Amino acid sequence: MRYLPKSPADRQQMLRDIGCKSIDDLFSPIPAEYRLNRDLKVPRQMAESEVIEYFRHCAETNAAGYAVFLGAGAYHHYRPVVIDSLISRGEFFTAYTPYQPEIAQGTLQAIFEFQTMICELTGMEVANASMYDGSTGAAEALLMASRITGRKAAVVARTVHPEYREVIQTYVQHQDVPLSECGYLENGRINMADLEKQITSDTACVLIQSPNFFGTIEDIAAVAELAHKKGALLAVSIAEGLSLGVVKPPTEADIVSMESQSFGVPLGFGGPYAGVLATKEKFVRQIPGRLVGEARDKNGKRGFVLTLSTREQHIRREKATSNICTNQALIATMATIYMTVYGREGLRELAEQNLAKAAYAAGEFGKKGKVLFQGAPRFNEFVLQTSEDPYQINERLLEKKTIGGFPLRKFYPELGNAALWCCTEMNSREQIDAAVKAVAQ
Amino acid sequence: MSNQDIKKATRHVNQNEPVIFERSSPGKKGYRLPPLDVPPVDPKKALGDCARQDLGNMPEVSEMEIIRHFTRMSTWNYAIDLGMYPLGSCTMKYNARVNEVVARLYGLAEAHPYQQERISQGALRIMKTLADCLLDITGMDAITLQPAAGAHGEMTGILLIHACLKSRGNPRKKILIPDSAHGTNPATAAICGYAVENLKSNARGMVDIGALEAQMNEDIAGLMLTNPNTLGIFEQEIHKIADILHQKGGLLYMDGANMNALVGKTRPGDFGVDVMHLNLHKTFSTPHGGGGPGSGPVACKKELEPYLPKPIVVEKADGTLGFDYDRPQSVGRVRMFYGNFGMHVRALAYIMANGPDGLRQTTEDAVLNANYVRKKLEDEYELPYKSASMHEVVFSDRQQAQKGVKTGDIAKRIIDYGFHPYTVSFPLVVPGALMIEPTESESLEELNLFIDAMKAISREAAEDPELVRNAPHTTRVSRLDETAAARKPVLRWNPGKAQSAGE
Numbered sequence: 001m002r003y004l005p006k007s008p009a010d011r012q013q014m015l016r017d018i019g020c021k022s023i024d025d026l027f028s029p030i031p032a033e034y035r036l037n038r039d040l041k042v043p044r045q046m047a048e049s050e051v052i053e054y055f056r057h058c059a060e061t062n063a064a065g066y067a068v069f070l071g072a073g074a075y076h077h078y079r080p081v082v083i084d085s086l087i088s089r090g091e092f093f094t095a096y097t098p099y100q101p102e103i104a105q106g107t108l109q110a111i112f113e114f115q116t117m118i119c120e121l122t123g124m125e126v127a128n129a130s131m132y133d134g135s136t137g138a139a140e141a142l143l144m145a146s147r148i149t150g151r152k153a154a155v156v157a158r159t160v161h162p163e164y165r166e167v168i169q170t171y172v173q174h175q176d177v178p179l180s181e182c183g184y185l186e187n188g189r190i191n192m193a194d195l196e197k198q199i200t201s202d203t204a205c206v207l208i209q210s211p212n213f214f215g216t217i218e219d220i221a222a223v224a225e226l227a228h229k230k231g232a233l234l235a236v237s238i239a240e241g242l243s244l245g246v247v248k249p250p251t252e253a254d255i256v257s258m259e260s261q262s263f264g265v266p267l268g269f270g271g272p273y274a275g276v277l278a279t280k281e282k283f284v285r286q287i288p289g290r291l292v293g294e295a296r297d298k299n300g301k302r303g304f305v306l307t308l309s310t311r312e313q314h315i316r317r318e319k320a321t322s323n324i325c326t327n328q329a330l331i332a333t334m335a336t337i338y339m340t341v342y343g344r345e346g347l348r349e350l351a352e353q354n355l356a357k358a359a360y361a362a363g364e365f366g367k368k369g370k371v372l373f374q375g376a377p378r379f380n381e382f383v384l385q386t387s388e389d390p391y392q393i394n395e396r397l398l399e400k401k402t403i404g405g406f407p408l409r410k411f412y413p414e415l416g417n418a419a420l421w422c423c424t425e426m427n428s429r430e431q432i433d434a435a436v437k438a439v440a441q
Numbered sequence: 442m443s444n445q446d447i448k449k450a451t452r453h454v455n456q457n458e459p460v461i462f463e464r465s466s467p468g469k470k471g472y473r474l475p476p477l478d479v480p481p482v483d484p485k486k487a488l489g490d491c492a493r494q495d496l497g498n499m500p501e502v503s504e505m506e507i508i509r510h511f512t513r514m515s516t517w518n519y520a521i522d523l524g525m526y527p528l529g530s531c532t533m534k535y536n537a538r539v540n541e542v543v544a545r546l547y548g549l550a551e552a553h554p555y556q557q558e559r560i561s562q563g564a565l566r567i568m569k570t571l572a573d574c575l576l577d578i579t580g581m582d583a584i585t586l587q588p589a590a591g592a593h594g595e596m597t598g599i600l601l602i603h604a605c606l607k608s609r610g611n612p613r614k615k616i617l618i619p620d621s622a623h624g625t626n627p628a629t630a631a632i633c634g635y636a637v638e639n640l641k642s643n644a645r646g647m648v649d650i651g652a653l654e655a656q657m658n659e660d661i662a663g664l665m666l667t668n669p670n671t672l673g674i675f676e677q678e679i680h681k682i683a684d685i686l687h688q689k690g691g692l693l694y695m696d697g698a699n700m701n702a703l704v705g706k707t708r709p710g711d712f713g714v715d716v717m718h719l720n721l722h723k724t725f726s727t728p729h730g731g732g733g734p735g736s737g738p739v740a741c742k743k744e745l746e747p748y749l750p751k752p753i754v755v756e757k758a759d760g761t762l763g764f765d766y767d768r769p770q771s772v773g774r775v776r777m778f779y780g781n782f783g784m785h786v787r788a789l790a791y792i793m794a795n796g797p798d799g800l801r802q803t804t805e806d807a808v809l810n811a812n813y814v815r816k817k818l819e820d821e822y823e824l825p826y827k828s829a830s831m832h833e834v835v836f837s838d839r840q841q842a843q844k845g846v847k848t849g850d851i852a853k854r855i856i857d858y859g860f861h862p863y864t865v866s867f868p869l870v871v872p873g874a875l876m877i878e879p880t881e882s883e884s885l886e887e888l889n890l891f892i893d894a895m896k897a898i899s900r901e902a903a904e905d906p907e908l909v910r911n912a913p914h915t916t917r918v919s920r921l922d923e924t925a926a927a928r929k930p931v932l933r934w935n936p937g938k939a940q941s942a943g944e
Contacts, residue, residue: 001799003535004806005884011806014813014885023805026812027706029675029829034712040705041577043570045796048539054793055786058563059548063556070553073777080472082507084545087730090522091515094536096861097732102916103856106514107731113461116933120497126932130733132589135777163777170750170773174603174634217491246484248493266545269564270554270778271589272734284930290732295926303918307926313592313628314867318637323628326590326722330730340461340507344499346472353477355487360479377488394557403556429478 001045065401067431071381071422072213072406073134073161073239074270075262077350078426080341083264083334093330101295101305107329108304111292114276114336121241121339121347122256123249124278129290130332131324134239134259135164137275138207139171140288140322141235141257144277145205146177147286147321148254149233153178154205155198157190159212161239162411168207178202188216188373188383190223199230209237210250214373214420215358215381217247224252242424243379245351255279264338265331274331285311288322350425354380357423361432365421368440372418381422383408383415386439390419397438404435446897449524449890450859452915458513462934465500471507498936517917518731519861525887527814529833529864529876530623530671532701532723537794540726540787549786554778558763564782565762568754571789572738575719578800579697580710581740585749587780591698594718594737595629595665597750600772601716601741602663602692603633604748608770609690613662616694619648621672621868626665626696635662642870646672646826648682657689667696668709671868671876672826673811673833675702683713692716692745700724701880702808702832705801716741725788736784750775806881807832810888814879817892821899825871832880838873846902846909848873853920854901854912858894 006014011023020026027035046054068076087093091106098104098111111129118127131137142154154172156165158181172179180198183191190208199206206227210218220236227234233254238244242262250256261273277287284291285308293307313320342350358380362371369386384405386393394404405419412418423432484492502510519526526533544550552564572584588594599616606612616630619640627637640656643649648666664686669675676682683693695709695717701724703709709717721727721736729735741749751771752764764779795803808831815824815834822836838848852862852875864876879888901909913919 001795001802003537003794004799004802004881005887006806010885011809014809018809018812018816020812023809026805026808026829026831029677029831030703030707031677031680031712034680034707036705036707036711039797040574040800042574042795042797042800043793045799046793048794051539051790051793052543055543055546055549055567055790058567059546060563061566062548062552062563063560064548064551066556066560068553068556070555072555074554076551076553082471082504086508086511086515088541089512089515090536091518091520092511093541093728093730094521094533095518095731096526096528096531096533096729099865100519100852100856100862101921102853102913102918103517103519103861104731105517105918107518109458109460109514109517110511110731112932112934116460116462117499119933120499132593132734133776136589136593136775161777163774166774167776170600170775171632173600173773175632176634217488219491244493245496246493247488248491266550266783267553268544268550269552269561269782270780271776272736272781272783274734284932291930291932293926294931295921295923297919297921299919301918303921305921305923305926307923307930307932310927312624314624316628317624318627318631320624320628320631323592323596323625323632324590325592325623325625326720326729326735327733328589328730329732329734330728331734333731337507337511340500340502340510341471341504343465343471343501344467344496345470345501346474347496347499348493349474352482352484353474355484356477356479356482359482359487377491398557398560403553403560406555425474432479 067402069405069421069435070403072420074267075240075424076267076426077262077424079264082341083337086337087330087334092333098306101303105303108292110333110336112304114332115292117336117339118276118278121244121249122258122278123251124256125281126284127276127278128287129292130327130329131275131277131289132328133273133275134237134257135167137257137277138164138237139168141255141277142168142172142205142207144255144286144288145233145235148283149204151202151204152176153200153202154207155180155182155195155203157182157208159184159190159214160207160209160237161213164237187375188214189218189376192226196226199232203232205233205235207235207237209239211240211243211379214383215378216373217377217379220250221252240379242351242354245347246355247379260335263335265334272328272331274328274335286321289324289327353425357427358382361423364432364436368436380424381420383418383420385416385418389417393439397435400434400438402435447858455516455917456513458510460934461500461510462498464502464506464510467501469501469503471502471504524860525879525883525891526861527863527877527879529878530698532878532880534726534880535882536726536728537791540790543790544783544786562762565754567789568785569762571785574792575738575740578704579717579740580708582743583746583749584738584740585753586738586785587750587776588737588739589776589781590733590735591718591720591737592625592629593775594739595625596632597739597775598694598716598718599629599633601745601748602694604772605745606662614660617656617661617664619666621670621870622665622667645828646674647676650678650681653682653685657685657691659689661691663692663694665694665696667698669699669702669831672835673830674826674828675831679712698723699832702804704804705797706804716745721784721788726791727784727787734781734784736781748772803881810879810881810883813888814877814892818895821896822875833876833878835871836875837871838875841899841902842873844902844906846906848875850909850912851898854898854909855894856913857915860891860894
């Protein structure tokens with residue numbers, strides 16, 4: 001086996017040194033009746049070329065070279081080549097969690113820079129080293145709000161990503177956290193009157209998403225005011241992080257849970273991505289997950305360490321803020337490199353291109369169907385209602401190597417033949433025009 | 442001790458590099474966008490009050506500086522690629538490069554999770570094939586690939602137990618957890634609404650069967666057991682443990698963190714485990730990446746299958762693959778989409794590169810390496826539990842502590858010898874623990890260098906304890922003041938507090 005660095009003679013010598021006759025002696029602690037005396041039923045050992053051939057075949061039976069108009073929580077953006085070039089350095093990707101700071105300063109400084117960039121983007125004061133993704137981050141935000149306020153219940157907007165809401169449901173099912181849902185208005189924004197009714201004296205948290213699942217940007221300040229008036233916290237979930245290039249950060253929120261996939265992370269059929277939680281400094285001791293902080297060595301030299309770990313499971317065990325251990329460090333590093341490449345000007349320019357593409361597309365598609373949720377600002381997604389079933393439209397688009405919008409009927413049956421379309425900098429005018437033509441057939 | 446004992450490493454210059462914000466100056470750019478081919482939109486007009494003014498301190502740097510910045514930082518890390526990384530229970534094995542190549546193939550890396558199933562057959566085939574392999578490896582009946590990490594898998598598994606027992610009539614109140622367990626186990630039980638009850642181990646470092654019999658009752662939903670446990674010891678009475686739980690209506694959860702000791706040699710499903718998670722980032726070589734991403738598939742017996750998270754991958758009547766969302770008894774979703782698919786690709790590539798013979802040899806080499814280290818160091822370091830070791834060995838610092846040298850000091854000193862330390866002060870049942878897991882990836886030469894280094898440090902501890910207590914001496918920063926860092930946490934870079942360039 002080509003990964004194993006021992007010759008048969010090495011193994012014999014080691015067994016002799018240990019004082020064993022055969023390798024079987026070392027497995028004698030396993031009771032004989034449970035020892036596996038056959039080969040595992042897995043594919044036979046393959047050459048590297050065969051492994052590549054197998055996966056190349058798999059990749060070819062997947063879509064490649066299609067125009068993509070899907071967003072809905074996973075966004076198709078250009079990935080600068082320096083990202084993979086840098087994270088492919090073995091020093092980054094074959095290192096463990098930086099528990100030994102003297103020989104992990106590379107990872108630690110990268111995460112410190114990630115935390116700083118997330119603070120700058122979201123308008124929060126502290127950010128953690130990452131969560132699994134946006135959905136689990138949103139669930140952890142609710143539990144965090146409950147610890148801070150001592151209250152239990154949460155109100156979740158129906159315009160939060162439906163799969164995020166499913167994950168939240170799973171996370172809180174044994175935590176005694178009553179969940180209620182808040183509807184939306186004709187303009188796509190949260191129904192404030194409904195929200196006011198839902199918030200009770202036991203509401204720890206209001207969770208909204210912005211841009212929400214329909215692409216509509218919420219009035220964060222107004223929702224925050226209402227939540228705070230009733231003693232609840234506001235948690236804002238952001239699925240499309242690039243929106244922050246042009247959209248005002250949710251500074252009025254108490255907790256921000258962001259999915260960082262848009263920042264240079266491949267779509268990768270849904271993962272790995274990286275979530276992150278950001279909050280106000282006064283809540284830092286209730287934030288779950290790892291945190292990197294600045295430290296000094298005995299010579300006064302600056303370095304970085306994992307810090308405030310008394311919140312975490314390896315110290316607090318069942319009293320920890322969360323059970324999270326392994327997070328998404330390398331993906332956070334990808335996002336850090338991406339944010340560095342585009343930076344202060346580029347993120348704005350890129351977000352403006354997304355805004356322009358989606359505005360153009362909404363205008364063109366609007367000639368063939370009805371663009372819902374007018375009257376509130378949007379970023380790079382919009383909902384198109386058609387007379388024809390969007391599943392049928394999408395079948396037709398596939399023949400033109402185009403992946404159409406996300407049909408909404410499964411999660412929002414009240415919207416009928418509606419689909420969520422997304423346009424990023426990756427969608428050319430030509431692609432948009434061709435898709436509009438195909439939709440109208 | 443002279444530096445002649447240090448054979449693996451030599452000091453060399455490495456570059457200073459400030460945080461990126463200290464490199465930034467207005468007007469520098471690391472990107473260029475293609476020209477916009479649609480009419481531009483004025484954000485202030487389109488977004489009104491929601492328009493952003495500026496992006497604060499986000500960096501402005503050129504591509505050349507970005508490459509140097511991250512490359513310089515990378516050189517400050519230790520990594521498997523540089524040498525032995527013997528962190529116990531972390532399984533720091535070689536991360537094959539072909540895995541990285543196949544995970545980046547166009548068609549896999551660019552697949553949108555909501556694209557139609559008929560243009561996702563390749564991705565679904567990979568998930569299904571990996572699932573089938575893992576089922577045979579574990580001896581279980583059903584599996585989900587959705588959990589994103591080990592602790593996430595634990596949560597999924599305990600939710601399955603809760604749902605299963607609830608359907609039997611009573612979800613029960615408590616989970617038993619051995620005193621040697623990883624901290625995620627009790628934290629997980631708490632998230633799932635269970636109280637934690639500690640289970641003591643016996644003098645051999647295994648579950649105390651008598652204590653288990655006495656503690657097991659109708660309030661206990663199950664036992665979370667790591668096997669081999671965190672002492673590296675196989676629970677020889679595993680089936681008795683399972684029987685005791687089953688007789689009183691409980692279920693056995695296995696933390697699969699240490700599966701690298703078992704693959705191809707024995708199967709948890711055969712020795713009585715009801716549900717377990719695997720860490721693809723440990724046993725199946727997906728990279729740890731400085732702390733993630735991981736992947737924590739959960740495998741279970743038939744009775745628990747209806748409760749698995751949705752969706753699951755199924756083969757349809759026409760032979761194509763698809764997702765089944767229609768699972769009314771499911772515990773729900775634990776993550777959006779389908780889990781860390783990129784890790785599924787890498788794990789399957791690892792399994793294919795090994796085959797059944799390679800996987801077995803891998804396990805044998807991992808166990809051989811741990812036992813070799815044990816044999817060579819047992820005269821220098823105290824071995825608190827004498828039971829046979831599987832893939833890792835746990836020593837204590839008792840002898841060295843007499844001179845004031847603790848496990849944490851020895852760990853820092855081994856850095857000077859060119860190694861990453863072992864796992865320090867864990868498991869908690871061993872005071873001053875040194876938990877060493879070499880994995881199969883170490884050659885005899887590398888093991889011997891490590892053994893020589895550990896012996897040299899033991900001598901240093903006796904002859905010059907200060908040298909060890911002040912280690913490391915060769916790193917770019919010495920021991921950092923973690924207490925001060927936690928007292929006044931600085932968790933982000935702030936303008937105005939800029940350092941002089943370099944440091």
